[in-house]
Amino acid sequence: MSAAKRVGTFEPGSSVWLAARVSALGGSEVAAVLGLSPWESRFSLWHRKKGYAAQAEDTEVMRWGRWLEEPIARAFAELHPEYRVRRTGTWASRARPWQIATPDRLLSSLTERALLEVKTAHSADEWGEPGTDEVPIYYRTQALWQLDTLRLSRAHIAVLISGADYREYAVDWNISEVSVLREAAREFLDTLERDQRPDIDEHTATYRTVRALHPLIEDVEVEIAPTLAERYRAAVAEHKAAEDMKRRAAAEVLDALGSGRRAVVAGESIAIRVPGTGDSPPSLRPSPIRSTPPKVSVAA
Template identity: 45%
Template structure:
């Protein structure tokens, strides 16, 4: 079935992630829905600096499939089928990679599009909706089923970018948590929010073109990018300022002390949990114990670590 037209989206094709065609659609000065959270400094996977160097071709922008991504892709049709079963009066359509008709640098690849099964005379392409599908190993970070604000902020950035690219006003995020907990979250287009994303994205692309690099931060993607940038090694000494030296040594000492403290806290919490699964304080989740082969594998902290 052909993808439903959208008010402002131009379909580039049905591109499979990891293929050369898909890579080509992401190459160059373009901001995709999966990159916009990094532009905003909100992505857990990409930093502003790492994205900057990738867009400039100075760091690799290769697609590496992880086991989490593999199983997310495997579960995607199942989650889409569940949404379809719950909404028999709608069609769930596979789609592809799109760009904005007036802004070729604004692109997205929504998981599915949704339209009514029977179109009446009042229906327009603007009534098409986005269905974005996620999987998560844990429930932490996800709100109550149906809460419009219940999705992680980086996914909200992604969905808002998709709506703005396509000119649509509604989306649903459907997530399968821990393989059995199915939830959906309705998202409405917010013009002010979309304008902020678009403005930040355009400024970011201008900085990429002009060579204004973002500041170095503590994101792991920043560190991995900085590690990649030098080509080879010269046997020379480089002078650095005393302030950076002192900060570096202090961080090493603090890290060692924190590691020792954290290890003790983990031991104490696991000792209290015993063969249980979760630790709570006054009803609020503190940590979750995972088990493999009958023994503790890890202790995962709650994403919301506020004490209020």
């Protein structure tokens, strides 16, 4: 590991863990910098780094992910006796100290060093054929970032889908994508030093952060720009119209389904009827739209 130095081993969310990351970026944060994370926006990440917003709360999904890490890693080890699988800590790049990585496991054999990332998923959507590099884009950026930090060539990704579908993937380091990550990360860190707040975007994490920034309510009036007022009113009206259209379309799909379970078009699932709670009748749930995730270099 001559390319990186070991910073330490920290409990996720602890004060020392936060201190080690305050002026650096880890693999799970790079996707947010690029606007690719489903959990964190550039805006929310910036405010957390500045100390203006609280750290993200621990969720059941996050806790179960941590609890299942060990058995999934153990399954990988049993399937790959050629590797020595060991825990590790947090590492910082010697060339770019602001680039840090905390891989789930380090792998070593007589001929190779690699890393292992362990994941869980509710469904196979966004996951391609096992053995390929077709993983969700936010996990791809994490793997590439950690490979680049440690100057390793391959990241193995072991994922348990729906509690019983174990799969493996592999992501290889390449300069075209990691160059995009490095540049975006450095630019983001520069905005922290310049106190240059990112623009508000449509991400749920951004809305949640703005709400948390002003927890008190003062009984005063605030004049806002007419263009902002008009944009808000138009968005509210469009949202109402979209909800009405969705409700009608859902009713039409339910009517076409009758007592059927899944609505399909040319073999592709469009929606599924799910049981209601208590005495409630079944409701309609849309199926995820399948798409091929872009490479980091294209998305950037």
